Amino acid sequence: MQWETVIGLEVHVQLATKSKIFSGSSTAFGAPPNTQANAVDLALPGTLPVANEQAFHSAILFGLAVNAEIERRSVFERKNYFYPDLPKGYQTTQLAAPIVGEGSIEINTGTDNQTSRHIRIHHAHLEEDAGKSLHEDFHGMSGIDLNRAGTPLIEIVSEPDMRNAEEAVAYLKKIHAIVTYLGISDGDMSQGSLRCDANVSVRPMGSDTLGTRTETKNLNSFRFIEKAINVEVARQIDLIEDGGEVVQETRLYDSDKNETRSMRSKEEANDYRYFPCPDLLPVVIEQKTIESLRQKMPELPDQKRARFETQYELSGYDASLLCESRELADYFEQVAENCGDAKLAANWVMGELSAYLNKENLFISQSQVSAAALGQLISRIDDQTISGKIAKKVFESMCESGDEPDKIIAQQGLKQVSDSGAIEAMVQEVIDNSEAQVLQYLAAEPDKRKKLLGYFVGQVMKVSKGQANPGEVNRILAEKLK
Amino acid sequence: MSISREEIATTARLARIRLRDDEIDDVTSRIASILDMVDQMQAIDTSAVEPMSNSLDAAQVLRSDKVDEPGDKIAAREALMAGAPAQQDGLFLVPKVIE
Structure with a gap:
């Protein structure tokens, strides 16, 4: 039988506010344990939360970017469960009246990224992150660090609109691009700034009723999301074809074994007994606040891509690759302006530069080769001082020494012989x-x-x-x- | 009865409230009488009434995004953790949570 996969994603994005959503503690990553957890974060008796305005502004910017309705009046609720890294015994979150309503984003897949589809967003809400449990050996006990507790998150909930792992990854990459373009999150997946739960089910091709879904938790890299979805889909199909039934449950992806497994302990806690949080009043957003945020919206990935295609005459594929991150797009534009040859600039940024960054495991902001220096190098190809082949040699030296190309060409005597x-x-x-x-x-x-x-x-x-x-x-x- | 014995047992477990087996029937009938009263209120047509999420008729005042921390964070941590039954290296220690 032919099977169709149905995927919906819940994406948690840590907002890049300086302080927590309900307290003045810092949200900076990497501080000594529990030094960024004050009386409010620890839920000591007598403390009250005060909501952070910037968290709302960030959520509204996201809502505007995905063409969603911004709810003028949103309400915090308590999601009740017991876990040691949740000091209050409930997570303050939104359910019935979230800040961001229905929206949608466009994803591109397939060879050349030319197939585009709309993925609907059900809503996005504000909530607080939990602390961290450390399970190394503390004499048979677990260690709890509450520095992360109270870090603001937006949880973006999609409709079950994706049909394979590739689309899920494309969706997540687009969310990543949007939040980093907006500057509302650093998007650093290695530090947990963007995490994803995948709701996956399968059904016979052509059926329009949904199969029973499982929720695979805490996927924190693009590669793991793709692998986790693929193994979970295979598991469900095998199960059904062998006469079994998919059980609705929470599962965990084990990247070492490349398998998902049931998290039985979470099952009982699925009754969260939500109710409106009496400690927080409804938050009312003025229309003029929404309008002033709209004015501040930067150019978004899709707009930038369209501009690159017309302004620099790049292919859709090249433009979409360059626009995956705002830093890469900005870098490319600087190189193109410096050398005046956008086509060659695009090839070098996506080719030699990306290969160097991947090899050295660097962010573009950490590159030894500045956009100005790469622009100069390309100019030297254009004015025939050096050939393209020699330029690659010069580029290698630039990566090692950080020197300007003209200096390297002179020092190593690489000037092209035209005599x-x-x-x-x-x-x-x-x-x-x-x-x-x-x-x-x-x-x-x-x-x-x-x-x-x-x-x-x-x-x-x-x-x-x-x-x-x-x-x-x-x-x-x-x-x-x- | 508007709520079953099993639902009471489950809710108590989720809320970490220990109920002896011989207490469950009594608690069930008392909570049921409260829920019966709620049922009477549910019978009133409230379709024209805005749901109330807080008894105060006011909106939340928001705080500007500023870090407000003690000067000596390690000393502040020690003070806040003074009441913790077990700790090590600045971490609260709790009975092992296995996932």
Whole structure:
């Protein structure tokens, strides 16, 4: 039987506010344990929460970016469950009246990223993060660090609109791009700034009723999300085809074993007994606040991509890759402005630069090669100071030393030889040493000659250590071999 | 009865309230009488009434996003953790949670 996969995602995004959602504690990552947890975060008796305005502004910006209705009046509720890293015994969250209503985003998949689809967003709400439990050996006990408790999150809940893991990853990448373009989150998945739960079910192809879903928790990298969904889909199909039934449950992805497994302990807690939080009044947002935030909206990924396609005449694929992160897009624009050759700038940023960043495991902000320096390097190709091949060599030196390309070209004597006298001498040397090839060339039909000429060009480039101007070499060779 | 014995037992477990088996029937009938009163109120047509989420007729005042922390964070942590039954390296220690 043919099966169809149905996926909905719940994405948790940590907001980049300075202080927590209900207290003045810092949200900075990496402080000594429990030094960023005050009496409110610890839920000591007699404390009361006071909501952070910036958390609302960030959520509203997200809502505007996904064309959602902003709820003028939103209400916090208590989601009750017991877990040691949740000091209050409930999570303050939103349920019936979330800040962001229905919206949608466009995702691109397939070869060349040219297939686009709308994924509906059911709503997005504000809530607080929990602390962290450490399960290393503390004499048979667990350690609790509450620095993260109370960090503001938006939880973005999609409709079950995705049909495979690739679409789920594309959706998550788009969410990541939107929140980082807006500057409302650092989007750093390695520090848990963006986490995802995947609701997955399967049904016979053509059916329009949903199968029983499972929820796979805490997926924190694009690669794991794709793998977790694929193994969970395979598990469900095997189960049904063997005559079994999918049980609605929470599962955990084990990346070491590449499998999902049931989290039975969470099952009983699924009755959260929500009720409106008596400690917090409804939050009312003025229309003028929404309008002033709308004015501050930066250019978003889809808009930037469209502009890159028209302004720089890039392909849709190139433009979409460059716009995956705001930093990469900004870097590309600076390189393009510096060298005036957008096409070449795009190739270098996506090619050599990305390869270098991947290899060294660096963010673009940590690159040894500045946009200005890469722009200068490309200019040196354009003005024929160096060939594209030598430029790669110069780029390697730039990555190591951080020096400017002009300095490296001068120091290592890499300037292209365009002097026709010098090239002529090299050409003559190659012809003198290649008697057999010369005879073959002269005997060949004119349309075959072009291919045979490549041999001589290669030899001359070898003699010149790659520094001869290829155009000149071709011209002089063709003349001498008449 | 508007609520069953099993529902009372489950709710008590979720709220970490220990009920002896011989207490459950009594608690069930008392909570049921409260719920019966709620049922009477449910019979009133409130479709034209805005749901109330707080008894105060006011909106939440929001705080600007500023960090407000003690100067000596380690000393503040010690003070806040003074009442914890077990701790190590600045962490609260709790009975092992296994996932």
